[in-house]
Amino acid sequence: MPELPEVETVRDGLMKHVLGARIVEAQVLCDRSVRPQPGGAAEFADRLVGHTITAVVRRGKFLWLPLSAVASPAETSAALIAHLGMSGQLLVRDEATEHRHLRARLQLADTPSEAKYLDFVDQRIFGYLAVVDLVPTPDGLPGGLGFAAPTLPAVAAHIARDLLDPALAAGTPGRRRVVDAIRRRRVAIKTALLNQELVSGIGNIYADEALWRAGLHYAQPVGTLTETQVENLLAAAENVMCEALAAGGTSFDALYVNATGEPGYFERSLAAYGREGAPCPRCATPIRREPFQNRSSFFCPKCQNTPAVESPLR
């Protein structure tokens, strides 16, 4: 399941293999994988062919590749956006290779490596590709990591910045605003962590890991947490995602691989997620799994104390 560290690992691979490349041909093998594209596959291909990839940008779990026309290279008003969903893969290939779930294939020229194809493979079709317009960021800051221009895809404008964004660095006003935005909600803390409009990039795996590190129960009402507890939780989320990034991401179920098809190695470092019945690395209490909002939550029943009840007087 690609979350921030996995998407960032893919971005890194794409930088090495497709930056500056010109798109020669675009093949769509599954129409449903190309959305939100009003004109469908034909419009998708039409807006890609002949254009050059000028950057590889990420905000949270969203990736986009700004495009410029060969005739007017300074103009970058559109981008190829990619969301990997549950099982999406962007694979750089030197040759046209077979994939069971190949949904789209871009043929490239002038790549910085031997790469000739950018394949979008997606088993569950929760991910998508589209060519979309870029709009200015409200704050005039870069829209995401990897591109200095203050723009982002209109279709992702509602997505918050993530914890690796310099604008949200620990101790900055940006980070304080995230803490405040979280604390204003009246939801369980895990719900807030997973809300991509408050802070982006965190999915089920890293939410559980951050909560384990911070010693918080997933169902703890946000209103019962102190400012410091929320700050510490965000720091834990940032740290665990940085460590996962250094390991190339988490390949929990083999649906995640990087841009050259290799898995990540952070799964062996997970403390809670996917470890039902295994000993908590801190206190050896068996990790428990409980259903939470149609998902699974993994936690240590000893380290992550039972949620306090929100005071009715507040």
Next chain:
DNA sequence: ACTGCGTCCTGGGGGC
């Protein structure tokens, strides 16, 4: 404005 829940999708695995 918020919150919560259902929906999309496919392959693997467990149970009978």
Next chain:
DNA sequence: TGCCCCCAGGACGCAG
């Protein structure tokens, strides 16, 4: 052995 049902979850649409 085979079949059916359930499970995984990111993002979004909708109802209240």
